[in-house]
Amino acid sequence: MSKRATRHRPVMPDEILEWLCPRAGQTLVDGTLGGGGHTRLLAEAVGSEGHVIALDRDPAAIALAADALAGQPVTLVESNFCELAEALEQIGVAEVDGVLLDVGLSSDQLADDERGFSFDSTGPLDLRFDPTSGEPAWRLLERLSSQHLANLIYELGEERYSRRIARTIVEQRRTNPIRTSADLARIVRRIVRSPMKIDPATRTFQALRIAVNDELKSLEIALRRMPDCLRMGGRLAVISFHSLEDRRVKQAFNEDPRWKVLTRRPLRPTDKEMAENPRSRSAKLRIAERTEAVS
Numbered sequence: 322m323s324k325r326a327t328r329h330r331p332v333m334p335d336e337i338l339e340w341l342c343p344r345a346g347q348t349l350v351d352g353t354l355g356g357g358g359h360t361r362l363l364a365e366a367v368g369s370e371g372h373v374i375a376l377d378r379d380p381a382a383i384a385l386a387a388d389a390l391a392g393q394p395v396t397l398v399e400s401n402f403c404e405l406a407e408a409l410e411q412i413g414v415a416e417v418d419g420v421l422l423d424v425g426l427s428s429d430q431l432a433d434d435e436r437g438f439s440f441d442s443t444g445p446l447d448l449r450f451d452p453t454s455g456e457p458a459w460r461l462l463e464r465l466s467s468q469h470l471a472n473l474i475y476e477l478g479e480e481r482y483s484r485r486i487a488r489t490i491v492e493q494r495r496t497n498p499i500r501t502s503a504d505l506a507r508i509v510r511r512i513v514r515s516p517m518k519i520d521p522a523t524r525t526f527q528a529l530r531i532a533v534n535d536e537l538k539s540l541e542i543a544l545r546r547m548p549d550c551l552r553m554g555g556r557l558a559v560i561s562f563h564s565l566e567d568r569r570v571k572q573a574f575n576e577d578p579r580w581k582v583l584t585r586r587p588l589r590p591t592d593k594e595m596a597e598n599p600r601s602r603s604a605k606l607r608i609a610e611r612t613e614a615v616s
């Protein structure tokens with residue numbers, strides 16, 4: 322039996338342990354299982370008397386972890402984290418001691434040529450976390466108007482060349498449909514001048530990925546519903562990778578009286594971690610504690 326190993330290295334593991342303070346016997350949630358690195362850390366901390374419930378929308382992540390985490394006190398659930406309350410109800414858990422969300426995509430998803438997350442992949446430009454639901458990105462590029470595409474790339478990618486990119490996509494698709502990530506990256510790289518080491522295609526891909534997975538809506542719903550799943554004093558830790566997400570986390574923590582904010586400013590990876598794991602460079606971690614709402 323072949324057992325694949327994850328390529329994903331968990332981000333800010335020491336900070337997660339320090340701020341979620343997992344203890345033996347606790348019940349915790351990892352809302353974004355990915356390669357299972359954080360889940361394993363939490364499972365080792367709660368021990369055999371404890372329980373970690375790990376969710377992911379991606380059936381491939383669940384399948385990989387089923388092997389890798391066998392024998393750990395972990396329950397795997399294929400679900401969107403915005404439906405955590407329903408998932409807990411199904412497994413008969415009323416409330417939990419802590420929740421981690423590490424949003425975005427994993428290195429395993431990035432490495433899979435069939436899913437299109439990598440800019441140079443020659444498989445279909447799909448970009449869905451759950452390939453069994455919703456619409457792949459190539460179909461969006463085929464169907465949306467130039468105006469709609471431009472708005473999407475501007476709003477979800479904060480890309481200032483959005484209009485030119487959208488116009489070029491619409492012109493090109495008349496004769497030559499865009500089917501792969503490499504096709505799209507080629508178009509964007511001809512238009513966008515990007516400073517430093519950032520690939521010019523980064524913001525356009527980010528926009529399409531957020532759109533096909535409706536990522537900001539999932540995050541907003543999860544943040545709104547999460548206090549109902551946490552016991553008093555339980556903590557929520559959110560690691561995000563771009564400003565659109567971080568802004569929502571900050572706002573939800575500040576505006577909902579059921580949260581006591583523990584991090585006024587987001588925590589960042591150490592220089593050492595950024596050097597060892599370049600993927601961590603843009604990570605921001607915010608933590609809040611469930612508290613009584615004061616009216």
Ligand SMILES: C[S@@+](CC[C@H](N)C(=O)[O-])C[C@H]1O[C@@H](n2cnc3c(N)ncnc32)[C@H](O)[C@@H]1O
Nearest residue numbers: 331353355356357358359377378401402423539
């Ligand atoms: C950055 S990775 C998590 C990596 C993980 N912490 C680890 O240590 O390996 C993000 C994962 O969250 C999943 N994901 C993203 N949005 C989700 C959502 N709304 N609900 C459930 N899973 C989600 C993705 O499919 C991906 O596997």
